[in-house]
Amino acid sequence: MRISLCTTATVTAAASCWSVLGGAGPAMAFATAVPSAVNRPITTTTISSRRLSPVSDVRSSSTSLHALPSPLAILRGGASTTGAEALAETFLDSSLGQVLSSTFTTATPAGLFNGALAALALTTVGIRTAAKLGGGDDSKSESSKKEDKPKEIKSLQIKFLSVFWLLRLSDWLQGPYFYEVYASKIFNGGPATLSMISQLFLTGFASTALFGPLVGRLSDQYGRKLGTLAFCMLYSLGAASTKSPLLWVLLLGRVMSGIGTSLLFSAPEAWLVGEAMEKKKGGDYLGETFGLAYAGDSIVAIVAGQLAGAAAGARGPTGPFELSTGFLVAGGLLTSLLWKENKAEPSAGDDGKEGKQPTIRDAIQVIKEDKKIALVGATQALFEAAMYVFVLQWPPAISKAIGGAFGAGAATPYGKIFSCFMAACLLGSTIFGQLISRGVATESFMAGMLAIGTLAMGLATYASHAAAAPLALLVAGFFVFEACVGCYFPSIGTLRGKYLPDSHRSTLMNLFGIPLNALVVTVFLGIKKLGVSGALSVSTGALGVATASMLALKKLAAKEESDKAEA
Numbered sequence: 313m314r315i316s317l318c319t320t321a322t323v324t325a326a327a328s329c330w331s332v333l334g335g336a337g338p339a340m341a342f343a344t345a346v347p348s349a350v351n352r353p354i355t356t357t358t359i360s361s362r363r364l365s366p367v368s369d370v371r372s373s374s375t376s377l378h379a380l381p382s383p384l385a386i387l388r389g390g391a392s393t394t395g396a397e398a399l400a401e402t403f404l405d406s407s408l409g410q411v412l413s414s415t416f417t418t419a420t421p422a423g424l425f426n427g428a429l430a431a432l433a434l435t436t437v438g439i440r441t442a443a444k445l446g447g448g449d450d451s452k453s454e455s456s457k458k459e460d461k462p463k464e465i466k467s468l469q470i471k472f473l474s475v476f477w478l479l480r481l482s483d484w485l486q487g488p489y490f491y492e493v494y495a496s497k498i499f500n501g502g503p504a505t506l507s508m509i510s511q512l513f514l515t516g517f518a519s520t521a522l523f524g525p526l527v528g529r530l531s532d533q534y535g536r537k538l539g540t541l542a543f544c545m546l547y548s549l550g551a552a553s554t555k556s557p558l559l560w561v562l563l564l565g566r567v568m569s570g571i572g573t574s575l576l577f578s579a580p581e582a583w584l585v586g587e588a589m590e591k592k593k594g595g596d597y598l599g600e601t602f603g604l605a606y607a608g609d610s611i612v613a614i615v616a617g618q619l620a621g622a623a624a625g626a627r628g629p630t631g632p633f634e635l636s637t638g639f640l641v642a643g644g645l646l647t648s649l650l651w652k653e654n655k656a657e658p659s660a661g662d663d664g665k666e667g668k669q670p671t672i673r674d675a676i677q678v679i680k681e682d683k684k685i686a687l688v689g690a691t692q693a694l695f696e697a698a699m700y701v702f703v704l705q706w707p708p709a710i711s712k713a714i715g716g717a718f719g720a721g722a723a724t725p726y727g728k729i730f731s732c733f734m735a736a737c738l739l740g741s742t743i744f745g746q747l748i749s750r751g752v753a754t755e756s757f758m759a760g761m762l763a764i765g766t767l768a769m770g771l772a773t774y775a776s777h778a779a780a781a782p783l784a785l786l787v788a789g790f791f792v793f794e795a796c797v798g799c800y801f802p803s804i805g806t807l808r809g810k811y812l813p814d815s816h817r818s819t820l821m822n823l824f825g826i827p828l829n830a831l832v833v834t835v836f837l838g839i840k841k842l843g844v845s846g847a848l849s850v851s852t853g854a855l856g857v858a859t860a861s862m863l864a865l866k867k868l869a870a871k872e873e874s875d876k877a878e879a
Contacts, residue, residue, distance in 0.1 A: 421714050425728040432735035436742050443746050465597050471650040472584045473605060478643035479543070479576060480609050484616035485636040486551065493554045493629040494562065512566050514833060519570025521829035524822035525672050527571055531579045531818040532656035532670050536586060537647060539579030539818065544644035546572035551633040574825065578818040585809040585817065586654040598809045599748045602802035607741035610734040610798065617727060656815045675816040675823055684811050687865040689824040692804055694858035695762065697831040698769065698851035699797055704836070705847045706790060709776045713783040733794045740798020755866040758803045762859040765796035769852045777845040
């Protein structure tokens with residue numbers, strides 16, 4: 313679960329969270345995907361590379377603009393005020409002009425990130441528009457391809473996406489108030505300590521790592537639809553536990569939420585792939601479906617942040633968890649009504665004839681025997697570990713940079729920054745969809761994306777290490793990385809659909825989560841020694857190894873294609 317710092321109330325939670333482990337602790341619960349997770353050409357933002365300084369009167373900057381001659385005046389041979397300039401001055405003096413000027417001014421952190429959000433959104437719209445209008449014959453073939461999409465594929469996409477987005481909404485709702493809901497508890501006559509909240513946080517992570525492979529195997533064996541319904545039940549119980557004042561109930565709730573997270577990130581995807589492979593040309597549309605899923609997930613995350621803020625305002629810190637339960641119930645009902653059950657195909661027995669139910673030992677053996685599966689797993693574990701470490705460390709890193717650029721008292725607009733991250737994720741998902749539709753191999757695309765992500769995180773690490781962290785450099789690195797996150801989730805879903813055998817799909821996905829969780833917990837426990845820049849350095853290293861893994865997979869895939877062509 314990726315962290316959603318989306319609302320005003322989240323500012324308090326995030327600021328408090330940094331002190332969990334010496335000022336740079338966890339910021340709440342994860343996605344990520346995906347939030348998830350969730351992704352971002354970022355150089356189009358309006359952030360200047362110069363050091364920004366606060367301006368007390370925004371109108372003073374507009375006055376200096378009025379003093380400049382207009383292009384029309386220059387063409388006429390003079391710099392006198394023209395009708396166009398008078399109109400511009402009238403607009404700036406109007407209420408609308410003042411609102412826009414204050415909203416997008418670079419004199420405040422909020423205005424700066426409002427401008428960045430607008431730039432990211434416009435870039436995404438521009439890419440989509442250019443793809444539709446500038447493709448010539450390619451656009452026509454693309455349109456005919458969409459028209460030729462089988463009805464059963466369209467139906468499958470509707471069934472999957474309607475459930476997937478509801479489940480992701482329920483997950484995103486809980487992120488912003490993870491810290492605050494536990495900080496509000498009273499134990500032994502006193503408020504919950506930071507150490508206690510850290511233990512609750514780690515309990516969920518440990519639960520995911522310990523029980524993930526088991527629930528994955530059960531999902532493969534008894535059905536992915538049943539696994540998705542089990543997620544709805546477990547996550548609802550975990551959310552309900554936040555109403556209790558008892559520590560053991562809260563710990564039990566974190567265990568159930570951790571198990572539920574394992575199911576969320578394996579059962580629905582395994583169900584989709586299983587259903588798609590049963591349909592004609594179903595596998596050809598997996599990349600498109602994953603692209604739609606995670607592009608929509610970015611929008612869902614932004615909506616969830618607003619809903620969480622409203623729910624917290626009305627019901628307190630448990631409000632978002634209560635609302636999340638409602639969406640979990642709705643998601644469970646849709647799953648029951650729209651999905652049919654599918655189970656893993658039994659793997660071949662020792663005699664090669666009789667099938668047997670998948671086991672964790674069998675799944676480990678599959679990894680050992682197929683290097684391509686091992687490389688997919690390594691890429692997943694390393695990239696997502698880097699992403700979760702980033703999620704824990706971006707709030708203190710950006711807060712420090714904003715303090716250096718705008719002054720120590722400048723407020724950090726966490727909600728606006730999170731919205732920028734999600735817009736960057738959407739941009740990344742859009743880029744993925746455009747390139748894959750033009751026949752770019754997923755392995756090649758992902759290798760390039762991982763290399764860019766490594767460079768972006770390295771840039772951000774360098775910026776965070778500086779005594780006065782340069783805001784533009786840091787934000788640019790983070791935005792590019794988030795765009796890579798937007799590319800990553802549909803890419804890795806496509807590769808898992810291609811390389812992971814159906815007989816062990818959910819089990820394998822959860823096995824890959826063990827090194828992921830181990831790396832994140834290790835960084836979490838050592839954060840006092842590592843600091844923000846040290847943790848981001850770990851992310852950079854993990855991304856570098858993930859890039860090497862994907863390059864090796866690309867080489868193996870190309871060799872196999874060459875061998876097939878020669879045969």
